[in-house]
Amino acid sequence: MKVGVVTFPGSLDDVDAQRAVGLGGHEAVALWHGDADLRGVDAVVLPGGFSYGDYLRCGAISRFSPVMTEVVAAAERGMPVLGICNGFQVLCESHLLPGALIRNQRQKFLCLDQPLRIENNRTPWTSAYDEGAEVTIVLKNGEGSFVADTETLDRLEGEGRVVARYLGANPNGSLRDIAGICNERGNVVGLMPHPEHSVEELTGSGTDGLGFFTSLVAAAFA
Template sequence: MTSIGVVTFPGSLDDRDAQRAIRLAGATPIALWHGEHDLRGVDAIVLPGGFSYGDYLRCGAIASFSPIMSEVIDAAAKGMPVLGICNGFQMLAEAHLLAGGLIRNAHGSFICRDQKLRVENTSTAWTNEFDDGAEITIPLKNGEGGFIADAETIARLEGEGQVAFRYLEVNPNGSINDIAGVTNERGNVVGLMPHPEHATEEGFGPDTALAMRNGTDGLKFFTSAIRSLVSA
């Protein structure tokens, strides 16, 4: 059976939720510890949300130098699927596995809401089960979620199809071009600020009115990874 590792850092909050999402998708979740160099033979990796190291210096900055991140970087370079969710996205940016960076929300406040997204790239290891242009709703919760990059990087991301997700209806944090998530050129590394692991079961979040229709939108992230690994 496909195994997907979830790395726990000091301050991780959503590692157990990610493990549950992986189990619901049909894979085996494997707990990984930030202070070790052992990936335990996993087939893919999730860097979960939270406040690693209390968000000191910059969100994800200290975590990007954790011992296990050297293994994650090597594995990603060899093609292993890696997903960074919220704080995990910040780590991937700090580790230069993904372009750009994440800064304080433009309105200066923490935000928690059900967020509509459009799937812009369905050829990645984490999005291949979505339809092109699919509109999904998954929870968003962050204080430093504003995606930034220089003009040249933004043009490259847009031109080469590396924008994976875009905010719809409202830009909750001031991200350039409404960018909610990006992928690397190869398509095996994806990061996004919203939390797919919180939208994996019917009847549970997003809000009650949307739950039966959109409650499992997040599950396709994890079934996509399984599909890409089986296909490979």
């Protein structure tokens, strides 16, 4: 599959995401925030970083980038889209996912190896995992606390749209320990931890994040 990785001004994990896409068995295609088309890609990754300097709100300016008009339209047609950290924030600001990401509960930037449980393995990004699998993936954020109203949280839970949940101590105050969610169709996933930093033994956190990228192989033949 051809997987586009968008670079916004201020993105800093785009190259890491491109490498993870390649290790997952796909062709990475670099997309620029000003692009008016997706260059024929089959899936899109919105990477982590500080798009547009996180001015106004994280992801609030990026949602108006020309490329996001195309991403939103493609997602609504069923294209797999993964938003990682800042990319998750962009998906929420673009209304592809509900809720919002706010400042961490302890008002500090976090960087650690975070245990997670995969709650939903029925998305194009998580099918390589067993449901309930416990993994460890790098987490680094300053505004990673997921919030939503009670009705939305109940709907996410009831519809099985919580994709991943923090294990152990909640690192950032996310409601109901939510680390990632998906849309109703399941093709759009937002994840606060960084699977692209957990794809090689050399980097120290293991390879538990690689499944988010190898899962697309199964999706291509579904």
